[in-house]
Amino acid sequence: MQDIAKAAGVSPQTVSRVANGSDAVKPETRQRVEAAMERLGYRPNYAARALKHGRFQDIGVVMFNTATFGNARILDSIVANAADDDYSVTIQTMCHGAERTLSAAIDRMQRQPVDGVIVVLEERISDFVGYKPPREFPVVLICESAADHCPTVDADQYGCSTAIVDYLMSKGHKTVYHIAGPSTSRAAESRARGWREALEQMGARVPSMYIGDWCANSGYQAGVALAHDPDCTAIYAANDQMAYGAMLGLQSAGKRVPEDVSIVGVDDSLVDMVPRLNLTTMKLRFDDIGATAFSMVRRQCEGEKIPVGVKTVIPPELIERGSVLDIS
Structure with a gap:
């Protein structure tokens, strides 16, 4: 800063004001200081600034x-919103081969130069209930259940399923078959529970559930099997990859979509990948989830209190294409 001050003909205090974005500097002085910074290769010392x-x-x-897909979209949204507010993002994944807990994850992140943390809890962990973040270190969770001590945000996974079942049943189908995500996934668990309880509340038969792995091949295998079930006229797959795989599996076994079997997926992840996509889906607004989570943690970093014990819900949106037939 002494070098910059000498080169620009100003005081070190003026250089400090420019480096920290203060408005108390004349525009022509700011330009002179910034030109000296550029010429001498000055970069702010963020550790010193944090102190x-x-x-x-x-x-x-x-x-x-x-x-x-969902994690990638959430992360992209967090990074974009952070950049807009002049924040950086440090990314870590849960350690393999070690106990996966919130406590361990936050402890690792606290060793980094970060002001707060967002945790995307897509799997069950042992210390979710009752976990308390360190004092003066903001933690925001993206997960299905509201946390007692941390602000929480997510899509309505359960409501997504009940809405899909309602939609398919309103088209005249007597029941809805489900291709679920992996059993380790909290989202898959909530979607399966919403599907089952929606059918039970309607007094409809609850068929056997197929468990996939989020990938199209598992949907394909389920589609081939369901093609031989004469009672199957409607399928709800827990994501679009499995839904699209099921469409191909049904067609390979001689079934038509939607004339013989209607299909609905979740997340609208194939719209830019599959030409002439004909899959009706429930779009989860991952961009809004990421933006909301970043806003929550930034506001806490800046001293604002965010309510805990309740979940901020980002509602899904039904995207109707051509994979559902009204048979009523």
């Missing part, structure tokens, strides 16, 4: 993986 201001302007994100 002075109490913040690193960096948010941590913890995920089980970054490859699934």
Whole structure:
């Protein structure tokens, strides 16, 4: 800063004001200081800035993986919103071969220069109930259930299923078959529970459930099997990949979609990948989930209190295409 001050002909205090974005600097002086910074290769020392201001302007994100469609969209939204507010993002995944707990994940993230953390809890963990984050270290959870001590946000996974069942039953189908996600997934568990309880409340038969792995091949195998069930006229798959695989499996066994079997997926993940996509789906607004989670943690970092014990729900949106037939 002394070098910059000398080169620009100003005081070190003026250089500090420019580096910290203060408005108390004349535009022509700011330009002269910034030109000197550029010429001499000055970069702010964020560790020193954090010591002075109490913040690193960096948010941590913890995920089980970054490859699934929903996680990738959530992460992209967090990064984009962080950049808009001049924050950086530090990413970690849950350790393999170690106990996967909130306590361990937050402890690891606290060793990094971050001001707070967002945890995407797509799997069950042992210390979710009753977990208390460290004092003065904001934690936001993206998960299905509201946490007692952390702000929580997510899509309505359960309501997504009940809405799909209502939709298919309103088209004249007597029941709805379900291709579920893996048993380790909290979202898959909630979607399966919503499907089952919606049918029970309507007094409809609850068929056997097929369990997939989120991938199209598992949907294909389920589709081939369901093609031989004469009572199967409607299928709800827990994501679009399995739904699209089921469509192909049904067609390979001689069934037509939607003339013989109607299908609905979840997440609207194939719209930019499959040409002439004909799959009706329940779109989960992952971008809004990421944006809301970032807003929650940033506001806490800046001193605002965010309610805990309740979940902020981002409602899904039904996207109707051509994979459902009204048979009523």
